[in-house]
Amino acid sequence: MKIMLFGPQGAGKGTIGEMISEKYNIPLLSAGQMLRDAMKEGTEVGKIAEKYINEGNLVPPEVITDVIKERIIKDDCKDGFILDGFPRNLKQAELFGDKMDEIDYMIEFEAPMEVLMRRLTGRRTCRNCGAIYNIFPECAPHPKEEGKCDKCGGELYQREDDTEEAIKKRLNIYKEETEPILQKYNNRVVKIDAGDNPQAIFERVLKIIEK
Numbered sequence: 001m002k003i004m005l006f007g008p009q010g011a012g013k014g015t016i017g018e019m020i021s022e023k024y025n026i027p028l029l030s031a032g033q034m035l036r037d038a039m040k041e042g043t044e045v046g047k048i049a050e051k052y053i054n055e056g057n058l059v060p061p062e063v064i065t066d067v068i069k070e071r072i073i074k075d076d077c078k079d080g081f082i083l084d085g086f087p088r089n090l091k092q093a094e095l096f097g098d099k100m101d102e103i104d105y106m107i108e109f110e111a112p113m114e115v116l117m118r119r120l121t122g123r124r125t126c127r128n129c130g131a132i133y134n135i136f137p138e139c140a141p142h143p144k145e146e147g148k149c150d151k152c153g154g155e156l157y158q159r160e161d162d163t164e165e166a167i168k169k170r171l172n173i174y175k176e177e178t179e180p181i182l183q184k185y186n187n188r189v190v191k192i193d194a195g196d197n198p199q200a201i202f203e204r205v206l207k208i209i210e211k
């Protein structure tokens with residue numbers, strides 16, 4: 001099963017993506033997390049990506065498309081995968097080529113701007129495994145122990161691009177660059193309300209997948 005999750009930053013693609021991944025035992029491939037891992041490891045891709053990511057801009061389409069294409073041929077993707085944050089513009093969709101036709105479900109998460117802002121400014125990410133948490137009471141999930149990842153014990157940190165200024169820029173890029181993909185594939189994209197809690201959103205996703 002091959003799934004593409006669309007939606008602005010903070011819509012819950014990462015959180016719900018992890019829930020889908022656990023239920024169906026297929027990997028969640030977060031384009032942003034893969035780039036952050038490359039930065040941490042100091043690879044060539046990481047060195048190229050760093051400047052773009054820290055400024056809240058998209059990395060060049062060829063770079064990210066190659067990263068994704070190389071990742072989905074790995075053995076753990078043989079039964080499918082969930083793509084979160086790829087493609088981000090029409091050029092990337094075009095470079096992905098025939099693989100766009102092989103996607104079983106394209107799901108778009110929709111949430112009001114105030115909800116996105118709150119989720120993003122409160123978001124804390126595990127430095128080690130990339131798991132996502134939130135510090136605000138109304139935004140789940142919360143770590144059991146403050147500042148520490150439930151899954152691996154790693155340190156939770158606020159991403160440099162989760163500041164209000166960088167968030168506004170990224171949301172703008174989403175509108176201008178990513179929304180045209182949704183228009184192009186509008187007969188295949190299913191929209192869901194992603195404004196409430198993770199369990200409710202996850203159930204909406206399951207309805208689509210299990211129909």
Ligand code: AMP
Nearest residue numbers: 031032052053057058059064085086088
């Ligand atoms: P995210 O974790 O999805 O918020 O992505 C963080 C950052 O990684 C983005 O602001 C971009 O700089 C970069 N990035 C993630 N996915 C892509 C993509 N598909 N194309 C280009 N840049 C990306």
